[in-house]
Amino acid sequence: xxxxxxxxxxxxxxxxxxxxxxxxxxxxxxxxxxxxxxxxxxxxxxxxxxxxxxxxxxxxxxxxxxxxxxxxxxxxxxxxxxxxxxxxxxxxxxxxxxxxxxxxxxxxxxxxxxxxxxxx
Amino acid sequence: xxxxxxxxxxxxxxxxxxxxxxxxxxxxxxxxxxxxxxxxxxxxxxxxxxxxxxxxxxxxxxxxxxxxxxxxxxxxxxxxxxxxxxxxxxxxxxxxxxxxxxxxxxxxxxxxxxxxxxxxxxxxxxxxxxxxxxxxxxxxxxxxxxxxxxxxxxxxxxxxxxxxxxxxxxxxxxxxxxxxxxxxxxxxxxxxxxxxxxxxxxxxxxxxxxxxxxxxxxxxxxxxxxxxxxxxxxxxxxxxxx
Numbered sequence: 286x287x288x289x290x291x292x293x294x295x296x297x298x299x300x301x302x303x304x305x306x307x308x309x310x311x312x313x314x315x316x317x318x319x320x321x322x323x324x325x326x327x328x329x330x331x332x333x334x335x336x337x338x339x340x341x342x343x344x345x346x347x348x349x350x351x352x353x354x355x356x357x358x359x360x361x362x363x364x365x366x367x368x369x370x371x372x373x374x375x376x377x378x379x380x381x382x383x384x385x386x387x388x389x390x391x392x393x394x395x396x397x398x399x400x401x402x403x404x405x
Numbered sequence: 406x407x408x409x410x411x412x413x414x415x416x417x418x419x420x421x422x423x424x425x426x427x428x429x430x431x432x433x434x435x436x437x438x439x440x441x442x443x444x445x446x447x448x449x450x451x452x453x454x455x456x457x458x459x460x461x462x463x464x465x466x467x468x469x470x471x472x473x474x475x476x477x478x479x480x481x482x483x484x485x486x487x488x489x490x491x492x493x494x495x496x497x498x499x500x501x502x503x504x505x506x507x508x509x510x511x512x513x514x515x516x517x518x519x520x521x522x523x524x525x526x527x528x529x530x531x532x533x534x535x536x537x538x539x540x541x542x543x544x545x546x547x548x549x550x551x552x553x554x555x556x557x558x559x560x561x562x563x564x565x566x567x568x569x570x571x572x573x574x575x576x577x578x579x580x581x582x583x584x585x586x587x588x589x590x591x592x593x594x595x596x597x598x599x600x601x602x603x604x605x606x607x608x609x610x611x612x613x614x615x616x617x618x619x620x621x622x623x624x625x626x627x628x629x630x631x632x633x634x635x636x637x638x639x640x641x642x643x644x645x646x647x
Contacts, residue, residue: 323644378642386583392474393484396450397491400470 288356289339295365296335299372303328306376331368338364411444412496414515415489418449418467419481420502424456426616430504431465437508443515448488449502452481458502478568479582479589490577497577501568503616510609514571517607524576524602525593527562528569528609538611546629550591553633557640558595562606566590569609576602584639588632592639 304325311321338356346354416434420427431447438445447467451459453475462469470488472481482499489497496515500506510528518526530539531547539547547566554565566587572580579600582592597604 320643382642389476389480389483389583389585392472392476393480393487396470396472396484397488399473403471404468 288358288361292335292338292356292361292364295361296368297332299368300328300332300335303331303372303375310379331371335364335368411442412519413494414438414443414445415485415492415494415497416445416447416511417482417485417489417497417499418447418462418502419452419478419485419499420449420454420458420462421452421475421478421481422454422456422458423502424454424458424461426504426614427458427502428461428465430502431462431467433504434508434511435466437512441512443496443512446492446494448485450481450485450488452476452478477585477589478587479592480585482589483582483585486572486577486580489572494577495574497572499568499570499572504614505612506569507610507612510569511571514569514607514609518571518573521605522573522603523571523605524573525580525597525604526571527564527594527604527606528567528571529562529564529606530567530609530611531563532606532608538613540613543613550629550632553636554591554594557636558591558598560591560594560598560604562594562604564606565594567609573602584635586632586635587628588635588639591632591636 307316307321307324307328310316310324311318316324342351342356343354345351416438418427418430423430427449431449434445434447448470449459449462449467450470450472451462452472459469459471470484472484485499486497496518498511498514500511506528514526514528517523531544531551547564551562551565555561567590570593576597580593580596580602582589582596584592594604
């Protein structure tokens, strides 16, 4: 199996998960249409970058800008690692954000309820 | 003749360690609003004070909500507005608990809100000739904060950091923000724009007392950098959320 194909096989699920995740967030009205479009564009750009790696490498090799004519296994793992970290960081940020908001709401409601109870 | 029913107004004071002055602030508000056309309730949100602010406020006649944890000015204001919403107030006003605002300016703002039907009315310390009591540094920082608010969020106001704000019923129902510190002042304007609320300003007096200037936890000049940092972060995180 070529390393280019391996790169696509490893990364396509992450990109698809990112795209579906953004769509679900939008459809469940957790994010606005602009945020959904922005996130979708970012994931498509990443996917475009992955697809374009081999043609870019070939172009640079033919023009004597680089010596390597194909990716090493390390390159494949490195790119996959970066995209995986991006995917996880985005997920973690969304979860932390949501948790923070819930804690704030809980604190607010609890403060009001306890003060009302104290007044009675 | 049927007696006209007064409008129910919530006067919200977010407070943190303001025991020294909050009693007088509440008494002044009671005095001014007793003869007004509004049925005003003073709600003090004690943001985890350790100097007996809540006790002093209660003795002065305010309804007190005690925060279990210290969250910051934005969190305390949000709690006060959530309470006003739950209690079905028609209008709400927020003002600083350290005596920075003249109660007559609150009254003026409420009248202005009724005549203009604005959803969010900001008492601006930088409109008209009321800036003479403000130091040059504060004036510069306040104008800079308004510029940052415009650049990041596209909301053009003269005093984005003012604590005196009037909220319509519509704003009470629809306005939410996420930050809990002083940066909520700018974020609130952004959220108001996102919720299609009408935001306007009116001039108020600038009152800097010895107490408000000497506060260690107040909106100090250096804190401005933290505010800007948090706002930039918030804008980047929500880059596409317009």
